[in-house]
Amino acid sequence: MSTSAERRLGEKIARELYRDPDYIDDPVLVEYVRAIWEPLLQAARSRGELTSELDERFAWQVLLGKDRSVNAFALPGGWLGLHLGLVSVTTTRDELASVLAHELSHVTQRHISRLVNQEKRQAPLMIAAMILGALAARKNSDAANAVLSGSQAVAVQNQLNFSREMEREADRVGYGVLTQAGFDPAGFVSMFEKLQQASRLNDSGAYPYLRTHPMTTERSADLQARLQLTSRERTDVSSPAALEHALMAARARVLSSGGVDGQRALLSEAASLQAGAPSLRRAAALYAGSLAASRMRDTGLAVTYAQRLLDEQREVPAAARQARLLLAEVSLAGGRTERALTLLDAVSRSRPELLLRAQARLASGGASEVAQLLQSWVATQPRDAMAWQVLAAAYHSQGQTLRAVRAEAEAQVALLDYAAAVDRLKAAQDLMRRGAASGDHIEASIIDTRTRQVESLLREQALER
Template identity: 35%
Template structure:
């Protein structure tokens, strides 16, 4: 009898309750993520509290169901979209997200925040608390509160269970109408006029009802998000301010911000959010230094013209200012490294380390600059010093282990990875490094098993299964390792069989 992985039986029940094969397939496609909100009906209610819904949504689509489907979509996103795999950026966006989530008392949803390397201004929420942020949103917001306002809005979509409630209400809707609305929203992200035409081609009543539901969702997410901002210590007025900027951009540019394709901003919505925000006392809100540093790094990582960016930083740093200039200095040092101007970059980074010895990112950036300039010995010394000061830093561990492996020091790399994994879960990048460390040490079975976990976490289910099959043919595994391998292989095969049947 084929082993069934944990959660598959529940997924099967989701499928029966959903009772719409094509719609299920749409959820499995990352391109349909933004369109999900066109399917989400709900009833407006409440003021600033977060109600605990014991309605049809809970009966049809439980929180466990949401987590499983969200994880499935997330694996496909990692396989098909440029998810930023930088621990410095990951840490910032997760800390900001958790600060917002911790301000609300309701729910047990686990949240997962990630950044996609895309210069468009957009964000989206998935079932199970997965929140995606485009890099363009971070680099184009003028304050941390503006960024937090968009994230709070997306978090509210999850806490208010808009997807679950939408599925519960959509059970009686003809799937042809739903798919037409999905197609319209998807087309609209590329061409708004074509998207509107596609929606108009659907059943008029059905399509209009879904769009009305979307407007209601957006207003509820605004209401809950503004309260969340205020409780977390961010400026609630940042939400209407950012909406106004998006609205202005939509008037003056031929292609409006992507965020407007799935989050339509109207005059009444701006006015409503402004009215709610004005209920809170006015005060000044300062951006965290990590916001500026993260934005600077993303600008360097995503720019198509590093020389122009360098000129921009040079001009900014020539201006008189009283604020903390380390984000601009950091951005300039990074872009100098990217342009191969390593000596100048090194001087900038050493000054930053001297001024801010507690900031690990400056030490990691210096070590990477030393590697680029060919000074491997000095880079390893810099990493060794940083690791001694910050042994729990994922940023240091990843970069240091990678440098050790490039220097064929697999033994040392495994020790560091083992120490880290005793306290923290390994992510895809650490599994990839672990696989290489095992390979350098001649432990082929362990290497393939680690590589399988890397493939699985990046959405390559078939690749993960293939690596486990190859590992099973390797000699030398003990009883425990072989048993672990067999169980994992059965689990992944059962998941693949389940997906192929859908």
């Protein structure tokens, strides 16, 4: 399979994943995962595993899913899926990095292309449907039946499972990428042992990663041998990095616990904290308790827990930043807009701060400021669908309907939904014909140009069917 064909196939699948109710664009977790993912990509480039052709043609994007199952998966074209359930069971960033390095190596070694090539007699659309059906089967066998019959789903699942040789190669290459990127290789072994233990004790289907990446004694021994040969200082479990990871794992646990019972359990854990509880456990419980309380609409309790966390972590910059972001988030969710704004750095250009501040200023009547802020952002980050959506809301608040509709279209382009984008652009052109663009000739010109460009993408998409 050529790299171009694999890229197109990956975009088909990514387009459906964006539509999946489990897809989540959480700026805090996306930023955290990206900070782990980028060094791995750079290490793969340095080692020659990631060629310039693949680097240029493939997406290299990690999509988060709020599914509670412990799963991660590589897809054609450099797309990766990561369930929050997996993030929530990791103890260190090194463990999470080990999974990402392993999945990255499946892509750079063209394992997915080889598996898909086994079905080269099928049309690309059918192959995409088969992969989506297999992913659905890993999450929910009933959901899979909406895409494939049960027998087909089992057959496709078997076809898409990586061979033992591929797994060992991804272990070997991934281990090298992980260490070159500066992560503790012990994370590879500890994550492997955690999954291996789960494979022995858990048969409930909560660990679908085990079915596609079978844990074997041979693989475990190989990794242990590699670790013995690697001289590197072990990660301190009480380090600032470990503390920040504990907060991110807690966030993943809350966001993947959709039901009321799950949120109540997290609140109970925070409420039962003992004074002498270990610092990591205490910080994670306060973080989870605050976010869970906010989701249960108890703003007072959410703010109390977040403030306690911030007070306890002021001397640890990374943890203090996450606590401050949490306090701003729960304050804004509870209508305490001014409090949220005082907690956010007005000059920060990190995505979580920027989007939270934009939402807070929008809620407090600062639509014009938000529009200026996000115009600059999307000029350099055109694939940021959430930023386009907030920008659209800012334009609507100012009565700039034409610009708002165009921003809505750009959000759909970022999500690869070209049909929806064309619909919005056509709506904008209709507004122009009715005189809504009076005086805004530059915007009208942009809309005409973008309509032609996105229609071209839509035609290409249709031809691939």
